[in-house]
Amino acid sequence: MPIVTVHSRPHTLAERTDLVARVTEAVVTAYGVSPDAVQVFLVEADDEHWARGGRLGGLKKARP
Secondary structure: OOEEEEEEOOOOHHHHHHHHHHHHHHHHHHHOOOHHHOEEEEEEOOHHHOEEOOEEOOOOOOOO
């Protein structure tokens, strides 16, 4: 049973629905499994809960 986890910023329900369908189809094609066997976990974090390059997502400069 393949499990895929996607970490990202928050998205709309329509965007999440589309993503899950596309990820599921990719796994079905690559692994030859049934769509019912694929699990997709979405982990969304807003700007205050993720960082890149030493900066929180919503900040312009790193804090000292």
